[in-house]
Amino acid sequence: MPFFQNRGKTKLKKSVKDQQTSVKRNQRMVFSAQKTAATRQLSCVSANRPSNRRVAHSQKASGKHVEVAGSDRQRDQEKQDQAVQELVEHLKSIAPFNKRWQVIETINQGTYGVVFSVRDVVTKVYGVIKVAKSMANEAGNVSAEWEGFILETMFKRSETASIVRLLDKGMLADQHGEGMEFVVLEKAAVPVKDYIYEVEGAHRKYRAANISLQMLKGIYDLHAQGLLHRDLKPDNMGLCSREQPIALLFDLGMARMYTDGESDIRPPRTCCPFRGTPEWASGHAQKGREQTRFDDLIAWLYVTCELFANEREPIQPLPWTYRNNTRAHKYLKSMYCPARYLLKTLPDQFYAINAYLQTANPQKPPDYHFLAEKTYEAIKELEVKKLQLSPIPMTAERVKNPIPKGSKGKSKSRSRKKSDVEKNMPKNLKQ
Known part of the structure; x- marks a missing residue:
């Protein structure tokens, strides 16, 4: 009999302890x-x-x-x-x-x-x-x-x-x-999307790539100080002005130190509440696991996908937007999902970036140089396309007056073609 009584007391103590632990966990979740x-x-x-x-x-x-x-x-x-x-x-x-x-x-x-x-x-x-x-x-x-x-x-x-x-x-x-x-x-007064969607075609993609690179620089600056942003999205960055289109990150209320006082990586917590916005969070973060620098970089890639969208407010900006199936969310954010679903509007260089971010060891420092180099390659390609297709972006003034005063469309195009031919002629053939 004493054996069974002690066993019952042990079970009672465990149940009380489990209840206390559950209450504390719920309190932490509510405060978070x-x-x-x-x-x-x-x-x-x-x-x-x-x-x-x-x-x-x-x-x-x-x-x-x-x-x-x-x-x-x-x-x-x-x-x-x-x-x-x-x-x-x-x-x-x-x-x-x-x-x-x-x-x-x-x-x-x-x-x-x-x-x-x-x-x-x-x-x-x-x-x-x-x-x-x-x-x-x-x-x-x-x-x-x-x-x-x-x-x-x-x-x-x-x-x-x-x-x-x-x-x-x-x-x-x-x-x-x-x-x-x-x-x-x-105050970063100019919203990023307002600046990007002022122009069309290659000019718009060129601006989006530049903003993406500047955003990557801001993430690197945060990580260099031992901080994770944990809530990256298009609304959490802006430009100083249109004259100085420098992208700045803000709203750091969810940031967290991932290093201790001696610049060592803090050990991951066994139980941590989710912080951030699920729409732009990585699949690893949505599982309730400790976030790392790679989670910020995956969120950066998701934001970049949205900046390269063909419309300012598309019906489905990201593959999982407005989907109710939790399993679909997990699959679309995993390394097993085909990259073409996510990167369909991005330059080819971002396929290598996506493969690296999905397969890298999250406990090791990210290769920021590789990410910046690939993004810069995309910028240079888009710059060439921008100059080839439309040298001048289609602004409001050009829409109202597409042809300058005192000139006709045909004569202008002929003279431009002639000047291009003359420019490429050898010197000995010029009169």
């Missing part, structure tokens, strides 16, 4: 989901309807959708919206923040904070301010504080990194006197 929601609401770009639809569908289809206890759905939505609007009006009333930043417009607002487009009243420099609302779980404050720390640390080490600059940071008080973290970031 809260931080993800905070990062989304504190994004530097306003969420558009197609992107929201894709993100929501990919989360449900991949099984990464987590119900957050105490979230918006369990509260009175009208009261919550009213509280958020009161916060927005209060913040506008106390502007300029830090006696510098004047509010221009509201970019995003929600439970976890507010994002404004601002301008420095002295230097006239434009920026984006993220104000994290103080809450019991502190998900918003954690996200904003972590992003500010990353940017401040990065530019102390590398001033040429292709990441938005940290312009200012500090504390503000809301309408109830509670403290709120704020960070002011450099």
Whole structure:
């Protein structure tokens, strides 16, 4: 009898321990989901309807959708919206923040904070301010504080990194006197897709390849500082201006250190919550495994596929977009899926890139030189095609006035052909 009693006590202890472990795991998952929601609401770009639809569908289809206890759905939505609007009006009333930043417009607002487009009243420099609302779980404050720390640390080490600059940071008080973290970031005002789809044909593909190479440079800069982005997508990068089309990465709220204090790779966790957006995440990351540098690079390849799409908003930008079958998601993101399904609009060089990323050892450093070299080869080929097919991109002015004033189409083409022939004639045959 004592033997069976002890055995029953052991089983009871194990069941209690399993329950405690399960509760802790659920708490971690909920807090991770809260931080993800905070990062989304504190994004530097306003969420558009197609992107929201894709993100929501990919989360449900991949099984990464987590119900957050105490979230918006369990509260009175009208009261919550009213509280958020009161916060927005209060913040506008106390502007300029830090006696510098004047509010221009509201970019995003929600439970976890507010994002404004601002301008420095002295230097006239434009920026984006993220104000994290103080809450019991502190998900918003954690996200904003972590992003500010990353940017401040990065530019102390590398001033040429292709990441938005940290312009200012500090504390503000809301309408109830509670403290709120704020960070002011450099504004990458031009969306990447707007810049790419201004032109057509070879010019558009040439721009897409250049943006892809610059994005790769930003990822390399992050990895060089021991950081993983973990949420790469077209909405998380932009250009400084059309005059200076330099792509910069932003929204680093989901970034994580993959190295320890001595530049050694941290050992992978046995259980880690998924962070990122399933639509652009690698198949390895969607399995709930520890993300590595290769997961960022695979996400870079997926974003590049979208930038090379024939339309700005295609029906199915990626092979798994709007698919409800989880098994199809896993297959299409695996190394067994034929590359032509994914790379049908990309230059041939990206087939070698895809093969390398799918088969490389994720525990070893990536070959960034190989990736950059192949992308640069694609750029040079597209540059030749661009010059051969259409020397000048089709802008709005050329659409209105395709033929310059004072010249006719036939005479212009004949004279151009004649000048080309004369240019290629030997000197002894010229009169």
